[in-house]
Amino acid sequence: xxxxxxxxxxxxxxxxxxxxxxxxxxxxxxxxxxxxxxxxxxxxxxxxxxxxxxxxxxxxxxxxxxxxxxxxxxxxxxxxxxxxxxxxxxxxxxxxxxxxxxxxxxxxxxxxxxxxxxxxxxxxxxxxxxxxxxx
Amino acid sequence: xxxxxxxxxxxxxxxxxxxxxxxxxxxxxxxxxxxxxxxxxxxxxxxxxxxxxxxxxxxxxxxxxxxxxxxxxxxxxxxxxxxxxxxxxxxxxx
Numbered sequence: 001x002x003x004x005x006x007x008x009x010x011x012x013x014x015x016x017x018x019x020x021x022x023x024x025x026x027x028x029x030x031x032x033x034x035x036x037x038x039x040x041x042x043x044x045x046x047x048x049x050x051x052x053x054x055x056x057x058x059x060x061x062x063x064x065x066x067x068x069x070x071x072x073x074x075x076x077x078x079x080x081x082x083x084x085x086x087x088x089x090x091x092x093x094x095x096x097x098x099x100x101x102x103x104x105x106x107x108x109x110x111x112x113x114x115x116x117x118x119x120x121x122x123x124x125x126x127x128x129x130x131x132x133x134x135x
Numbered sequence: 136x137x138x139x140x141x142x143x144x145x146x147x148x149x150x151x152x153x154x155x156x157x158x159x160x161x162x163x164x165x166x167x168x169x170x171x172x173x174x175x176x177x178x179x180x181x182x183x184x185x186x187x188x189x190x191x192x193x194x195x196x197x198x199x200x201x202x203x204x205x206x207x208x209x210x211x212x213x214x215x216x217x218x219x220x221x222x223x224x225x226x227x228x229x
Binding site for chain 2: 042
């Protein structure tokens with residue numbers, strides 16, 4: 001298992017990717033799985049940075065592999081639970097010229113992952129991503 | 136690492152990883168397009184929803200003037216992201 005805490009700022013994104021790529025190399029993840037994790041973690045990390053409520057500390061990222069399943073967790077201490085995985089309505093039925101990208105990243109992440117959960121316990125907000133690897 | 140340039144033939148060339156930290160540089164180049172253009176994804180390894188949003192805004196602006204960007208040479212994973220987002224219905228992809 002690998003874990004590292006990142007400053008809650010957009011400038012951390014490169015370091016988050018570097019962490020994920022070291023994990024992917026260590027676990028020899030296939031490119032599709034590595035891409036899905038990059039995309040999903042980027043989405044939720046940036047949402048935490050943009051929309052986190054009243055939180056000042058860092059964001060802990062943990063990555064682990066058990067058999068054919070990879071799990072990545074993003075944790076933060078926060079006084080208010082705020083589920084950044086909630087999907088705002090994707091605008092597939094909206095005319096193209098009016099369409100906005102809101103909700104798109106969460107939709108793509110959900111489609112590329114095999115599991116996505118949010119929980120809040122004792123002041124800790126936790127997003128858990130799971131991805132099954134190709135046999 | 137990400138770069139966006141317009142080559143001598145007017146083709147927009149994307150290179151590297153187009154993530155949420157790269158939207159400003161992409162907007163700066165794409166906002167300069169005044170006519171239909173080709174965007175070459177040959178050397179683009181990664182795009183996230185942040186990058187899609189910048190391309191969507193560009194396409195919306197150009198379409199209002201009867202113009203469009205066309206996307207070429209995507210790798211399979213990038214193409215999958217476009218399909219999941221249903222952006223393959225918004226852009227011509229070669």
